[in-house]
Amino acid sequence: MSDIDGRAVAKQIRAEVAAAAAKLRADGTVPTLAVVVPTDDEGTAWYVRSIKKAAEKEGVDCRVEQLTAPGRAEIIAKLEALSADPEVHGIICQTPLPEGVTLAEVGWYISPFKDVDGANQESLGRLAQGRRTFAPATAAAVLELLKHEDLTLAGARAVVVGRSTVVGKPAALLLLNESATVTVCHSRTKDLATVCREADVLVAAVGRAEMIGADFVKPGATVIDVGTNPTDDGGLVGDVDYAAVAPVAGRLTPVPGGVGPVTTALLLRHTVEAAELSLTHP
Amino acid sequence: MSDIDGRAVAKQIRAEVAAAAAKLRADGTVPTLAVVVPTDDEGTAWYVRSIKKAAEKEGVDCRVEQLTAPGRAEIIAKLEALSADPEVHGIICQTPLPEGVTLAEVGWYISPFKDVDGANQESLGRLAQGRRTFAPATAAAVLELLKHEDLTLAGARAVVVGRSTVVGKPAALLLLNESATVTVCHSRTKDLATVCREADVLVAAVGRAEMIGADFVKPGATVIDVGTNPTDDGGLVGDVDYAAVAPVAGRLTPVPGGVGPVTTALLLRHTVEAAELSLTHP
Known part of the structure; x- marks a missing residue:
């Protein structure tokens, strides 16, 4: 048996991300990932810190949007605002969500162009159609x-x-x-x-x-x-x-x-891809 | 071995459709299915006639929108117009499509509220999420x-x-x-x-x-x-x-x-469901 080395795969992807991010920055675009955190959860907080650290190491800005006891409407409003913000290229909504709110329902408010973790039903539908899209x-x-x-x-x-x-x-x-x-x-x-x-x-x-x-x-x-x-x-x-x-x-x-490390690296790859997409599809 | 009797299942569904259509009509709504036919194809023409006949028998109006050698833009424009038309409740786009045009790409222009044959990626994504939607x-x-x-x-x-x-x-x-x-x-x-x-x-x-x-x-x-x-x-x-x-x-x-007969019956059921939906979500 041989181990599959996720860290080595992640390292390779992250090197590609760093090169793409440097090129985007040289051309005046700062690739930016927004992470919406709707609940106070220790595991989530740890994970979000690790994404932020990885992002910034590779030249991707990471905005953590911590919400305090939000309702459905507040989460949706935040996702809509980030979807409309030209300086944000990738958006993730962290789980767990407040009771009674599902990712399937709020994911709709993440623009499919910025949906780097594939939460929008349109992204999932395109995946089922075999088309190019951001997969989770x-x-x-x-x-x-x-x-x-x-x-x-x-x-x-x-x-x-x-x-x-x-x-x-x-x-x-x-x-x-x-x-x-x-x-x-x-x-x-x-x-x-x-x-x-x-x-x-x-x-x-x-x-x-x-x-x-x-x-x-x-x-x-x-x-x-x-x-x-x-x-x-x-x-x-x-x-x-x-x-x-x-x-x-x-x-x-x-x-x-x-x-795990490959998932983080792909969130960053998706974010630079979304930033590149924003140049041709603003 | 016993045969599964599709005609009997279809008959039962169509009786329910007829009852729902009569109720809608009594309340002033004529449930209406639009069938967009983008190519001249004998098999398609036969199938469309059979849908129209079935629809009208159960009290569902059926508009056949035959297009002549349309390009992608014309098909999309027709689907958008039907999606915006308050008198149309269900929309199907028949295949085959002209060369180079795919149902996956034009299906996007069928409103998910009228997408009675599940051609829109949003419908498919909702299906993958396990949510209520029109399946193909x-x-x-x-x-x-x-x-x-x-x-x-x-x-x-x-x-x-x-x-x-x-x-x-x-x-x-x-x-x-x-x-x-x-x-x-x-x-x-x-x-x-x-x-x-x-x-x-x-x-x-x-x-x-x-x-x-x-x-x-x-x-x-x-x-x-x-x-x-x-x-x-x-x-x-x-x-x-x-x-x-x-x-x-x-x-x-x-x-x-x-x-086959159950598919036709379900297109009609989806159309009356879409007509009902239009009353609460105009």
């Missing part, structure tokens, strides 16, 4: 990692465990666009281990610590672990039981150091 | 037929053969919303028969006459045949080899008389 960064990171491997996705059997709108479904659509034969599993799937063992490429996006054991993995399969489950001692573990699966899988992403 | 009528017909059977979709293994934006992908998303474990196959799938044999519910939407043979079907499976392939003698056959599959399948839709 985590789903895009799954594909990016697979494309860095020497793998043939066309005709491969891919199994995605998890059907969320932000990861499972867009990852499945992206894999389908690459001509994989794609199965989506979830909490209602019967005999999940058996279905997962059909996979040449297994994507775990369930959000349950280490639930994917050795018996879920066909020998030699490529396993992408999207999970980031906090442990009691302040660490992170994935949805895959790394120690158990490593002897069976052909390739496996570690947690941390797999999907 | 053929994909919706697949689900409608399954729901009329005494079947449990949650946890069932569903295999969709075909990944088109108008049938395969939306049918897969609808099945996923019903908690089936869903696999999408296509021309690049390896060992297609084996994958299909995993299915409790098999949806054939490939557009190749009778390509699904007995060896593609698990004994007792429910098979929905979306194919409508013209035969040399002027008839229609499905994507399923009916004679071969009938002894193996538990239930099977015939062609004609399966998905």
Whole structure:
């Protein structure tokens, strides 16, 4: 088994981002990402700080828009204002959202031209149509990692465990666009281990610590672990039981150091792409 | 094996449509479907006549908008005008389109409130988000037929053969919303028969006459045949080899008389729903 090195992939993407950002700045455009943070949540705050640090290191400005106990209308107003602001190129709305508000509903107010984390239904629809669009960064990171491997996705059997709108479904659509034969599993799937063992490429996006054991993995399969489950001692573990699966899988992403850093790097890549798009489609 | 009777399902839906249309008319709203026909195509002309006849029988007005050798701009202008017309509630743009024009790109100009055949990327995105929306009528017909059977979709293994934006992908998303474990196959799938044999519910939407043979079907499976392939003698056959599959399948839709009539009935149901929607969201 070999580890898939997410940090190395992220480093390469971030070098490309830094070059594109420098060029944009030289031409008078400061690529700018706005991160709307609607709730006080420690995990979110940590994540937002890490995005901001990464962005600024590569020459992308990052505006954190912390809202205090906002209602739906206030979140929507903020997203509309940022969508209309010519100095903002990328917009993310962090979850969790206040009770009763969903990302699916407020995502509509992020302009599709700035929707660097694919929250708008138009972005998702374009993805389903197989057109160019911003995919949710985590789903895009799954594909990016697979494309860095020497793998043939066309005709491969891919199994995605998890059907969320932000990861499972867009990852499945992206894999389908690459001509994989794609199965989506979830909490209602019967005999999940058996279905997962059909996979040449297994994507775990369930959000349950280490639930994917050795018996879920066909020998030699490529396993992408999207999970980031906090442990009691302040660490992170994935949805895959790394120690158990490593002897069976052909390739496996570690947690941390797999999907996570690539997701951040792709948010930045999407932001410079959105800044470039703003020059031709102001 | 028992046939799934699409005509009976369609009849029931059309009776509901007729009742809803009569109520709308009594309240001063004439539910109206506009069908934009951008090319001279005999098959299309036949299909459009059949929709018009069905619509008018149930109290839905049907405006056929035949365009002569239109460019992209003319098609878009027509769809925009119909989207803005308060007397039109549902809009379909018929394929085939002129060379170089795709339904994915012109579908954007059909208001999502009138998009009764789910051609707009926003409709498809909402479908992927699991929200209320108009799904493409053929994909919706697949689900409608399954729901009329005494079947449990949650946890069932569903295999969709075909990944088109108008049938395969939306049918897969609808099945996923019903908690089936869903696999999408296509021309690049390896060992297609084996994958299909995993299915409790098999949806054939490939557009190749009778390509699904007995060896593609698990004994007792429910098979929905979306194919409508013209035969040399002027008839229609499905994507399923009916004679071969009938002894193996538990239930099977015939062609004609399966998905087709239900698709037409759902276009009408969507149109009265859109007319109802226009009263609260003018």
